[in-house]
Amino acid sequence: METINKTSISEFLLLGLPIRPEHHILFYSLFLSMYLITILGNLLIIFLIRLDSHLHTPMYFFLSHLAFTDVCFSSVTTPKMLVNIQTGSQTIPYNGCISQMYFFIFFTDLDNFLITAMAYDRYVAICYPLHYTTVMNQNFCSLLVVGSWILSCASSLTHTLLLARLSFCAENAVSHFFCDLAALLKLCCSDTSLNELVMFTVGTMVIILPFIGILVSYILIIVTILKIPSTKGTCKALSTCGSHLSIVSLYYGTIIGQYLFPSSQNSNIKDIISAVMYTVVTPMLNPFIYTLRNRDMKGALRRILNRTMFSSQ
Numbered sequence: 001m002e003t004i005n006k007t008s009i010s011e012f013l014l015l016g017l018p019i020r021p022e023h024h025i026l027f028y029s030l031f032l033s034m035y036l037i038t039i040l041g042n043l044l045i046i047f048l049i050r051l052d053s054h055l056h057t058p059m060y061f062f063l064s065h066l067a068f069t070d071v072c073f074s075s076v077t078t079p080k081m082l083v084n085i086q087t088g089s090q091t092i093p094y095n096g097c098i099s100q101m102y103f104f105i106f107f108t109d110l111d112n113f114l115i116t117a118m119a120y121d122r123y124v125a126i127c128y129p130l131h132y133t134t135v136m137n138q139n140f141c142s143l144l145v146v147g148s149w150i151l152s153c154a155s156s157l158t159h160t161l162l163l164a165r166l167s168f169c170a171e172n173a174v175s176h177f178f179c180d181l182a183a184l185l186k187l188c189c190s191d192t193s194l195n196e197l198v199m200f201t202v203g204t205m206v207i208i209l210p211f212i213g214i215l216v217s218y219i220l221i222i223v224t225i226l227k228i229p230s231t232k233g234t235c236k237a238l239s240t241c242g243s244h245l246s247i248v249s250l251y252y253g254t255i256i257g258q259y260l261f262p263s264s265q266n267s268n269i270k271d272i273i274s275a276v277m278y279t280v281v282t283p284m285l286n287p288f289i290y291t292l293r294n295r296d297m298k299g300a301l302r303r304i305l306n307r308t309m310f311s312s313q
Contacts, residue, residue: 009168012097012184013090016081016177017276018269028085034284035078041287042067045297052300058136059125062118063290065145069114070283073107076100077178077279084177097179098160104178104279105156109206113148115248116210120144122241123217127224155202162198166190175268176275211252218245246289247282254278 019027045067049055080100084090092100124135159181169189176183181199185192221241254277291297 009094009172011091011093013173014084014092014177015173015175016084016090017272024085028082031078031280032082034280035074038074038284039071042071045287045290048297048300051304055296055300058121058141061141062114062121066114069107069110070286073111074279074283076103076107081177101179101181102156102160105159106152109152109155110148112206112210113151115251116213117144118244119214119217122244123221126221155206158198158202162195176272207255214248243289243294247286250282250285251278
């Protein structure tokens with residue numbers, strides 16, 4: 001009987017965003033524009049870092065991987081959402097839904113680990129500047145990135161395998177614009193206690209622990225900055241952390257608001273709005289934060305544009 005239940009669900013219905021039909025064109029244009037800005041902006045960051053030798057440092061090495069992750073992260077959910085808004089279709093195949101959930105968890109966790117690695121990089125740069133090049137060598141940076149990929153893969157694979165063993169009831173309407181794990185578990189007929197336990201345990205390891213690591217890093221950074229006698233030195237140290245702090249505030253602010261301050265009324269709408277924030281808005285803002293507020297990135301863009309103009313003459 002369990003096998004029948006598992007195979008009876010061949011597709012899910014994504015109920016999508018709570019918008020009226022007459023507003024579909026407006027929201028489609030808005031989200032399409034945001035998605036294109038996300039892709040082009042993050043690709044620009046990757047190309048700048050690859051093409052300009054001045055940016056071949058550990059901080060920008062992590063930033064290039066974060067930009068690539070944001071491109072993939074946004075591409076997991078946004079294109080399907082745009083297609084559903086444009087066509088009015090809400091269906092997604094079972095395998096497609098499970099795959100979307102897997103990659104959503106994977107890139108969410110990868111974002112967490114990369115942001116934490118960047119915080120550690122800033123900690124070493126400010127607190128131990130004389131040992132920076134020794135500690136943050138190429139092998140160690142590569143190890144941090146590879147470890148982030150492995151841990152993210154293990155986390156998402158664990159959730160996916162545990163979900164695949166469950167049976168689904170006749171109800172197949174997912175109250176979200178993508179296949180969210182929590183929303184899928186609500187549709188299961190099987191006992192989901194193990195899944196919920198793993199969600200809490202793994203969620204603590206991939207979200208709470210990295211967040212604590214970031215907090216500790218910045219507490220130590222602040223303590224070190226307060227010991228700097230000159231105002232110029234303090235401003236320079238703070239400027240190297242400003243962009244990263246903005247990303248941390250955007251990313252974790254949304255997650256904390258969603259999971260630590262749940263509301264009983266319109267909780268589903270609040271979850272959807274929070275998901276839009278960290279799947280669409282935050283990846284779009286990252287390029288602006290790291291280019292408009294970063295002198296190194298603006299300098300690299302200026303040099304490449306000058307090089308291109310001179311070569312075309």
